[in-house]
Amino acid sequence: MLIYMIRHGQTDWNAEGRLQGQQDVPLNALGRSQASRNGERLAAELGDEAESYDYVASPLGRTRETMERVRAAMGLDPTAYRTETRLMELSFGDWQGFTLAELRRQAPDRVDARRREKWDFIPPGEAAESYEILSWRVGAWLTSVDRPTVCVSHGGVVRSVFRLIGKWSRDAACNMNVPQDRILKIDRDGGTVAWL
Numbered sequence: 001m002l003i004y005m006i007r008h009g010q011t012d013w014n015a016e017g018r019l020q021g022q023q024d025v026p027l028n029a030l031g032r033s034q035a036s037r038n039g040e041r042l043a044a045e046l047g048d049e050a051e052s053y054d055y056v057a058s059p060l061g062r063t064r065e066t067m068e069r070v071r072a073a074m075g076l077d078p079t080a081y082r083t084e085t086r087l088m089e090l091s092f093g094d095w096q097g098f099t100l101a102e103l104r105r106q107a108p109d110r111v112d113a114r115r116r117e118k119w120d121f122i123p124p125g126e127a128a129e130s131y132e133i134l135s136w137r138v139g140a141w142l143t144s145v146d147r148p149t150v151c152v153s154h155g156g157v158v159r160s161v162f163r164l165i166g167k168w169s170r171d172a173a174c175n176m177n178v179p180q181d182r183i184l185k186i187d188r189d190g191g192t193v194a195w196l
Contacts (some may be wrong), residue, residue, distance in 0.1 A: 003186040007153065008152060008153070009065075021091045021151065027062050032058060056151045059085055067081050129130040166193040
C-alpha cells in the first residue's frame, strides 16, 4: 500500500521558528512555490496513475492550500480531495504561537523537560498533545488507508510515520528535520519510508 505524504509549504511562522500546532497560519510565497513544485514532482512520479489515487489533507488551511496547489500542478481538479482530522498537527496548547527562545524566558524548566523527553512531553494547556498521543491517531489513520493515497499533512505527522512505519527511535523521530520541499514515499505494508 503506497502513500505519498507531503508536508505543507512554509508559513511565516515556520520561518520565524514559531510553534504552529493547530493554529491556522497561511502559506507564504515560498510555501506556495514549494507546494506547486511538489505537485510537479508527484505528477512525474505517478504519471497516468495519478487520478486513481485517493487525495486527503489535514483540514487546516495551510495543508488544504498546499493540496490544492499540488493538484493544480498535476493537472487535476484542485478541489477534488477530502480532509481527515487525524492528519492534523499535534496541539502545542498554550505554547502555540511562541518560539522556543520566548518560552525559555518564561518557563526554562518546562523547555528543558521538553528537550529531555520530547516524544512524551505534553505542553501546558487544554487539548495539548505529545508526539506519542499524536502517533495514536496517525497510526489509526494509517491502518484505515485502503487504497494508494496522496496526503498533505504536517511535520509532526511525518515524524510519527517515521516512528510507526520506519521504526525509528522516539528521539530520532521527534528530532528529525522534515523538509517542506520533498515528498515522502511510504510503503505501509513493506515497512519502508524514503524521501523522493
